[in-house]
Amino acid sequence: MRIDIITVSPELIKSPFEHSMLKRAIDKGLVEVHFHNLRDYGIGSYKKLDDTQFGGGAGMVLMIEPIDKCISKLQSERNYDDIIYMTPDAKTLNQSVANTLSLKENIIILTGHYKGVDQRVRDKFITREISIGDYVLTGGELAAVVLCDAVIRLIPGVLGDEQSALTDSFQDDLLSPPVYTRPAEYDGMKVPDILLSGNFPKIDKWREEKAYQHTKNIRPDLLDE
Ligand code: 6GU
Structure with a gap:
């Protein structure tokens, strides 16, 4: 599986992929994660990425052009099964969505910021929109990490104990029972x-x-x- 993450702050989210389960999955060659800094596709010498919204209102909106350039470049290199936009105004992530995504070959994850992205980005490119819960984060970056963790651990071979993903809470729609270890x-x-x-x-x-x-x-x- 290959995951391309498009974000305005790659540095914010690189480190979770350098530790523990995510690192092991990458080292084993079971998943590749690539980060794309949207700023590299910004407009003009200021590398402009956002602007005020038409119709007025507070908050900046990510413009379509930089995102178009970045996604189009990736699409010219390979086919993508899904182009996902992380946003609080979407259906909530659940285990069933994670299961589905773990079977994909190539996906793009676009993380929003500020007031979000120009609607035309969503209309033109996005095949799936995901929220991670009913609360608002400052950006979609941390939500993208959550999504990646939930998906990558389901890829066969990633977890040492093959059984453990199957006995998770939610895999069978029940929460986990209590567990104990020594001492008795x-x-x-x-x-x-x-x-x-x-x-x-x-x-x-x-x-x-x-x-x-x-x-x-x-x-x-x-x-x-
Ligand atoms: Cl995907 N993005 C943001 N900014 N906030 C969220 C979210 C996503 N999911 C829950 N809250």
């Missing part, structure tokens, strides 16, 4: 006996019940779906 008792707080029993069918059943109860308590909306 700490400061009077005991691990539930069932987990020490060695009775694995019973343990599975206990975990399922706990997952269901936890989901019902804090995310009943997941059970409705």
